[in-house]
Amino acid sequence: MNRTGALNPSPRTLDVESVVHFDRLVAGGAGSMHGWHAQSLDLRGHSRELKVLDPQGAIFLGCTFDDGVEESLRRRGALIFPKMQGIPFDPYRGSLYSADELYQDISATEYEATLDARIYQWSILSGQRKSLDATLAAALHDHAIGDALDELLDQGALSGRKLVGVMGGHAAERGTREFADAARLGRLLAQAGFAVATGGGPGAMEAANMGAYLSGLPDADTAAALGTLALAPGFRPSVTAWGRQAAAVVQQHPQGTPTLGIPTWFYGHEPPNLFATHIAKYFANAVREAILLELCNGGIVFLPGAAGTVQEIFQDACENYYGAPETITPMVLVGREHWERTFPAWPMLQSLAAGKPMESRIFLVDSVEEALAVVTERV
Secondary structure, three states: OOOOOOOOOOOOOOEEHHHHHHHHHHEEEEOOOOOOEEEEOOOOHHHHHHHHHHHOOEEOOEEEEEHHHHHHHHOOOOOOOOOOOOOOOOOOOOEEOOOHHHHHOOOOOOOHHHHHHHHHHHHOOHHHHHHHHHHHHHHHHHHHHHHHHHHHHOOOOOOOEEEEEEEOOOOOOOHHHHHHHHHHHHHHHOOOOOEEEEOHHHOOHHHHHHHHHOOOOOOOHHHHHHHHHHHOOOOOOHHHHHHHHHHHHHHHHOOOOEEEEEEEHHHHHOOOOHHHHHOOOOOOOOHHHHHHHHHHOOOEEEEEOHHHHHHHHHHHHHHHHHHOOHHHOOOEEEEEHHHHHHHOOHHHHHHHOHHHHHHEEEEEOOHHHHHHHHHHHHO
């Protein structure tokens, strides 16, 4: 099931997830590939099997074949989407991103040379949003990311765990109380057995991912990491300096607790943080936000933020307002002063929830410890 949400039911198909899976199907006596979907597989060396199997109704996306095999498959009824030229990413990728991939060699090179930056630069080229090739590549990519995210949650490192979202402003700088509070929340949630998911960006998002990532280490290690990060408080004026401080922490503690980040190239000025071990980065921000809210089956904690966080509060509130009672998850707003006076979302949320099943699922608290208690009590 792709959590991008298909508009119509689809026929039963088989995702061939790896070359090993392909070999297993062949060894099991398969004679037809009808309904098989193979994505980004290197099938060189499998010419004999591919020429024997009936390919009618099979789909190959961005796969690699020996010479002559692709034409044979197409002639016999397979649908083949070739590798796309001139784009800096694989639209058929079979896995989520890692910080190592997006920030390769950040310790020695400038951010502008990283894969993350090059993809963003590609996405804002003049006329790109009107280009059919670019639109198709981005759509295929986001679909592939949805598939990879499903796999992570169904049978990967985050399977079997309640996912709690942490939302908050990107402006929370390292070295501040707000950043430390968000890191402590991520740490407490992970230690309580939850998987932590964020929007994958800087500020409170980075802090929550970092707190969860280092949750298996002593408090002193987390405090030291906060000190290291504070040497580059924000991603402005230099994403490179900001990224290098995070890379130094990850290098010192390479085996952190798995966490999820779901950022977007739509906000290219916000770089993804390096503490999400699994990064589901999308081009389409609307899809990314809807998926992030949908996945958080353990509830969402909203730390102080501005326009983006307010939008997320009421997008989640809309889902709970119209949702079946069994699907309503806790919404926990942290910071009375902020949510009652600075950005008074709480009074409106109360009015919206009045008399609805969601009324007993909204909370306003003053500390991350209180937020943890709310989420834990309602698992």
